[in-house]
Amino acid sequence: MMKLKKIILGLAFAIGLISCESLDVEPQSFYSDENFYKTIEDVEAAILYAYDALTLVSYAPVTYYLAELATDNCSVKPDEGADAQAFVNWEVTSQNELLTQFYRSVYIAINRANAVIENVEGKGFNPQDERRLLGEALFLRAYNHFNVVKAFGLAPLQKSLIDKLDETTAPLPEDMDEVYTFLIDDLTKAIDYLEVNRVAGRADKIAAQALLAKVYLFAASAKASGVPKYDAVTESADNLYAKAAEYSGYVLNGQGEYNHDLNLQNIYDVEKPTGPEHIFILSMDRLGTEEGNYSKLSKYFIPWLGGATVYLANNDNSYIATHDGWSVFQTNSDLYNSYEATDKRRNELIVSEIFDENGVSIGTIGDGTIPYPFTRKYVDPSFQGDKTSTKPYLIRYSDIQLVYAEATANTDGLIHYNQIRKRAGVSELPDLSGISVDEFRDLVIEERQREFAYEGDRLWDLRRNNIVQQEVVEAAGLSPEAVAFYPIPQREIDLNPNI
Incomplete structure (x- = not known):
């Protein structure tokens, strides 16, 4: 723990690009290959510190403001701050504080990954450990940069560790x-370096393959649909789709550790972070001492229910306890109504009735006790006050099934599309007769909305398919670039003359 505190102290000085303090503060020292990375324990501390950045309060929860509120999935409670309202109304400016927090946090995470990349290779560690740690750090650097491009488009690529103030002015990429x-x-x-090695909260070879499939799919659909700036991608959309199919195929067919979970509620069981669906999931635990180590994510989605513990019905006729919440992210009726009447994703995962500890109903949406239907994807029955172990679901097996379905748009992809629908209890598509490639891909995007609602994915699907304005009325009248990218925060532009 002392070593982790030392690296935190040292690297805290190294974030000039995204510092929340004045850049007039001169760093006093840094932990580098000369005075820190001496043992494998040092490097393990450093990679855990890089993962820890993903759980920052200004990163993990704020992602949902960007990627859910700006869509047809959720609105925000009326008295939430103006910066949150701006996402719903598509009035986000470069002065938006939530956007600034997100931007700053992503680059903190990138810098922590760079610290590992630059201080591991060739330092005499066991080759197996070196490859694993480098692979995880490369995955994290790519994961965070991918979040940057999805949110902001062209923004600085931070390819090396920032450990001096004059290194905080990375230019924009050419294209x-x-x-x-x-x-x-x-x-x-990362794929080459890593092995299949499931550890909750960490990435392995399958996570890297899955993320690369998502990267290829994003580029393919963005280029095919005419998203601004994607015409500069030299690879054809067809080739990019083929690569997305290739790497998602590796995930679906080349390993036996992760697979399709037939029970929907199992996927969101807070005690099962290593369930078959979870390719990459954050590690957050109610026993943590600081927010970020523990999670308050459930509070954002659950409405205020009078301050009492309430119970939700499970699909096995048992009941699960939950606290009430802050009513921040509120389900839109369009999302709720998009589910068929038999869809288990609505009937088992979206709450419209609450119970007492004896299973007696104490309120419904109809009588106004529940102000809006809310998701139970983030429920921890062992909550300790506001502290929970609820975790963001970053990459699920079902996600990669639908990546494969969209990328292939053929009968092989249809099998995975239908597996998702069968689990949900809705009708399957018998074949692709009379359905074009584009029409099938549209069906997959619709399925993704129902499958990954509340998981911080919807805006990216709308953006890469250039259909934000088709689905979100508040975005009407904006320019193509304003729809495709959030503005880089003004504070970062002021600090970096190369932006």
Whole structure:
């Protein structure tokens, strides 16, 4: 623990690009290969610190403001701050504090990954450990840069560790081709370095393959649909789709550790972070001492229910306890109504009735006790006050099934599309007769909305398919670039003359 505290102290000085303090503060020292990375324990501390950045309060929860509120999935409670309202109303400016927090946090995470990348290779560690740690760090650098490009488009690629103030002015990449070449290179190396090694909260070879499939799919659909700046990607959309199919195929057919879970509620059981669906999931535990180590994510989605513990019905006729919440992310009726009447994703995962500890109903949406239907994807029955172990679901097996379905748009992809629908209890598509490639891909996007609602994915699907304005009325009248990318925060532009 002392070593982890030392690296936190040292690297805290190294975030000039995204510092929340004045850049007039001169760093006093840094932990580098000369005075820190001496043992494998040092490097393990450093990689855990890089993962820890993903759980920052200004990163994990804020992602949902960006990727859910700006869509047809959720609205925000009326008295939430103006910066949150701006996402719902598509009035986000470069002064938005939530956006600034997100931007800053992503680059903190990137810098922590770079610290590992630059201080491991060739230092005499066991080759197996070196490859594993480098692979995880490369995955994290790519994961965070991918979040940057999805949110902001062309933004600085931080390819090396920032440990001096004069290194905080990285230029913008030349074009999207440079961005995606960088992402693909990092993930290709990560795949080569990593093995299949499931550990909750950490990435392995399958996570890297899954992320690379998502990167290829994003580029493919963005180029095919005419998203601004994606015409610079030199690879054809067809080839990019083929690569997305290839890497998602590796995940679906080349391993036996992860697979399709037939029980929907199992997927969201807070005590099962290593369930078959979870390729990459954050590690957050109610026993943590600081927010970020523990999670308050459930509070954002659950409405205020009078301050009492309430119970939700499970599909096995048992009941699960939950606290009430802050009513921040509120389900839109369009999302709720998009589910068929038999869809288990609505009937088992969206709450419309609450009970007492004896299973007696104490309120419904109809009588107004529940102000809106809410998701139970983030429920922890062993909550300790506001502290829970609820975790963001970053990459699920079902996600990669639908990546494969969309990328292939053929009968093989249809099998995975139908597996998702069968689990949900809705009708399957018998074949692709009379359905074009584009029409089937549209069906997959619709399925993704129902499958990954509340998981921080919807805006990225709308953006890469250039259908934000088709689905979100508040975005009407904006320019193509304003729809495709959030503005880089003004504070970062002021600090970096190369943006």
